Amino acid sequence: MNKAALPGDLWIASDIHLGAAVPQTSRAFYDFLACARTQARALILCGDIFDAWIGDDHALRNPPAWLDQALRELRQTAQAIPVWLICGNRDFLMGAALAQALGARLVAAPVRLDTDAGPILLAHGDEYCTDDTAYQRFRRVVHTPWIQTVFLALPLALRRAVADWARQRSRQARRGKPMQIMDVNAGAVAQALRSADCNVMIHGHTHRPAVHELDLDGRAARRYVLPDWEFDHAQPPRGGWISVSAAQGVQLHPWPPLQPGTSVCCSADTRT
Ligand code: LP5
Ligand code: MN
Secondary structure, X not given: OEEEEOXXXXXXXXXXXXXXXXXXXXXXXXXXXXXXXXXXXXXEEEOOOEOOOOXXXXXXHOOOHHHHHHHHHHHHHHHHOOEEEEOOOOOOOOOHHHHHHHOOEEOOOOXXXXXXXXXXXXXXXXXXXXXXXXXXHHHHHHOOHHHHHHHHHOOXXXXXXXXXXXXXXXXXXXXXXXXXXXXXXXXXXXXXXXXXXXXXXXXXXXOXXXXXXXXXXXXXXXXXXXXXXXXXXXXXXXXXXXXEEOOOEEEEEEOOOOOOOOOOOOOHHHOX
């Protein structure tokens, strides 16, 4: 179990799925980053920041325009406040070179995080979708170190083709799966909380934002699910984040704020 501590007001987001095809989502996220830079003590991005990640070299050598801007925004944020990155099932190949280039910290998940609101177990969440055995098999394969080494040694164009194929296969596979198995398994969540000696979990991945009250061996526990971000195709657009603070505890927020200019943030034109 990875452990860490992060005092102060934390902002947590995941599942932005940044890519070439989501300019509106990217812009909404960059407005969020601008607010985080002035209002958060630290920012944790909890996986699937990118829609697919095929290696740090892709980003650092000659990034396409959309990625160059994403990296600039993340780097600017990491210059203002600590930025912690957790890998998701789309961007599990994010590595130390990217973190260093951004001035961010790559954190292995799940991580038991000591915060001003108490200990919190943070994860992307795909690891708890244990009913989805086909996905867990896929996950074991692509998390195998030697397979990752072979993949990362491939020419960029071939890596992109493999990723596109994997995305296509995943979309097809999902169509044949009952929704229920693509959510976290209650037993897996309970076991993770027990192992971490924690009563609060925050994760993303499922795109089912909610606060779940749990009974963990007779103790009250909570599972917070981070929203996914989609401002290009979804109606209504959706985004959101979680704040962690001594004053308000753990809170789920929509993005943009319901009333711009409210306590947590800024009007949309605050980007610097
Ligand atoms: O991602 P999403 O939301 O569609 O569905 C996920 C699960 N699918 C995935 C697969 C990713 O989308 C693939 C993108 C990764 C790109 C970068 C790396 C490319 C290869 C790296 C090699 C080291 O995560 C989906 C879950 C769903 O969440 C809900 O939890 O159900 O799981 C699947 O669909 C998996 C399928 O059931 C079986 C496998 C299909 C993919 C086969 C391609 C194999 C390529 C391996 C190369 C070594
Ligand atoms: Mn995910």
